[in-house]
Amino acid sequence: MARISLSISRNFGRLNVTFNLLILVFAGAAALTGYFREYIQTLFFIFVHEAGHLTVGSLLGAQVCNIRLLPVGLNAGINMADCTGRQRIAVYTAGPCTSFLLALIFFLLYNICDPRGFFLAGLYTNLYLGGFNLIPILPLDGGKIIQELLAARLGILRTGKVLKHVSVLLSAAIIAAGLAGLFYSRSGVNLMVIGVYFFMCMGTSREETAFMNIKSLLFRKSRVIRKGIYPVREIVALKHMKLSEVIKALDYIDRFHIINVLDEDMRVIKVMTEQEVLEAILSNPADTTFDNLMQIEYNVHNEVN
Incomplete structure (x- = not known):
């Protein structure tokens, strides 16, 4: 059709x-x-x-x-x-x-x-x-402002969860106000429609947050190159962690991430940048761990020598 x-x-x-x-x-x-x-x-x-x-x-x-x-x-x-x-x-x-x-x-x-x-x-x-x-609800300007303020401190993914809870409470309050307003004027219908609209917007908020995180990662390299100097955030991850899981922690918009990989004794065995992690994800299976990655690098090194 x-x-x-x-x-x-x-x-x-x-x-x-x-x-x-x-x-x-x-x-x-x-x-x-x-x-x-x-x-x-x-x-x-x-x-x-x-x-x-x-x-x-x-x-x-x-x-x-x-x-x-x-x-x-x-x-x-x-x-x-x-x-x-x-x-x-x-x-x-x-x-x-x-x-x-x-x-x-x-x-x-x-x-x-x-x-x-x-x-x-x-x-x-x-x-x-x-x-x-x-109003601090996405996709309104207030929601975007709060998202920027919180993402700098909590990261994009945690901020998305906080905003979702706030949106649910405010949407429910708007609908309740609309229901109460029906007893006094027809303007209550408008509030109910607005509240329902906000609930509908929440259906795509999770996908938009994930997309925003990936977009931030992809464009961060160009921002670092353009500025020359860029703030850094360091994290640690055990060697058995999957790269796909670690990428979720690299969600601070205005920070370039350094990942320190630890063994069971909490010793640093490898240091990677977020760009290296991103490239490794693109060139390896989704369930690849840091341990797998180091083994692959070891095998490649031996084959070359």
Whole structure:
């Protein structure tokens, strides 16, 4: 069965731009229900919010890979592999800060200009956008900021587990607030939908965390070469440990890892860098241990001699 695409995608050099046709459906529904102007205004404010991310990312040297125009706004894919943790946090906070700045501008205009209704709507919409995106749940900006702060101290994988627990609690609280709100107004339905959406996002959080760890490992070599000097984190691993298990411990984003391999007497018998471990994983079976690796190296050395 042929798959029907609901998007139009075009490449402009290295930049991919995708337009989701459901925008037309949402715009039509908004027009029929009398909320077309509000829908367009909200889309515009979301675009400005994302423009804040794009502007700061470009200033810090990050590459914009793709832009998706969605029924609920704009989503920008920014490659920040060469950015530091502080620079990534700056990019994530740029969107909410842009929304709050717009809210301040609309507040000032509300007090000096007419018609006040438009400026009041702009004030509340941007306050909502800025505050909503700071909720510490992935994939919102707040979740990404917390992820960066914790990953520097706990590592990517442990941070992913912490954020999952936080997301469950906050999502449940939002749904509970929505249920309680049903007794007073229809706005409770909106909270329930948001809470369910957050639960759905958690379904892919584990895969995204693992991907983020591998991506960090692959790009760390280029960052070390580019900077020349890079912070180091040392760990120890017994020789019977599998390389595939050790790679999970190399998840501190802004640290290059040195692995000290120990024997049963806790003596260092081999020292490897994370790059050497990564290359060994790619060229050997998945269940290869440090002991197996040293035996392979010993056999190769004997064959050469």
